[in-house]
Amino acid sequence: MSIREKILMDGYMILEDVFSKEELLGCKNEVNKYIRDNKTLKNAGGISIPDFIKKDGLKKTADLKNNNKIHDTLKEIFNGDDYRFCSHNDIGINRVVGWHKDKLNGEVSKYETVNIWKEHNGKKHEILKVLIYLEEHSNNNDGLKVVPLSHLNSKINPKGHIQLKPKVGDVIIFDQRITHRGMDRQVRYPRILISFGFGKNNIFTDNFEKGTVIRQNKQNKI
DSSP states (O other), X not given: OXXXXXXXXXXXXXXXXXXXXXXXXXXXXXHHHHHHHSOOEEETTEEEEETGGGSTTOHHHHGGGGOHHHXXXXXXXXXXXXXXXXXXXXXXXXXXXXXXXXXXXXXXXXXXXXXXXXXXXXXXXXXXXXXXXXXXXXXXXXXXXXOTTGGGSSOOOOTTXXXXXXXXXXXXXXXXXXXXXXXXXXXXXXXXXXXXXXXXXXXXXXXXHHHHHHHHHHHTOO
């Protein structure tokens, strides 16, 4: 099964050994310093840093999105290079969020002008999230939980979910419509998650990016 077939079928994959521990430790130190020195957004019991690629002091972490191995994989999934970084980017620290799908919600949902589970003028929703944990999750249940195949419908139902256990340096790639959640309880150690969004160049990505930019701009008025 090709990488593209796996994403289309299961909705997720783990790309192993993308980053070194030393590289991610540098990012972790950078994030911790940013938190100490700057006002941050309290969110879901933890901290969120939306649109962090524009923040001074987070350059190493922002540069993770340019990794060649990630983009070689994205080209396989998107069946070419007709895709783009679609502005979604955030850092989450110790956030506890329930089961959900990454889509436009609340006041920005109006920008979702076409049904994201149906074709529109021969185009399909193809937006992927790239997740990078800065801590080890191979030996605990505090990493991402996903419901395979749930990206194919709009229902949020955790039945049949599986626990992913990425190592430090692994990258999780998933269809953003998949039902998922992170840790289900607060933990005593800092848990830092880096997220980036990439989408095929079509109306689905246009809509999502428009709503995302507006949401992130509003969140940053703290």
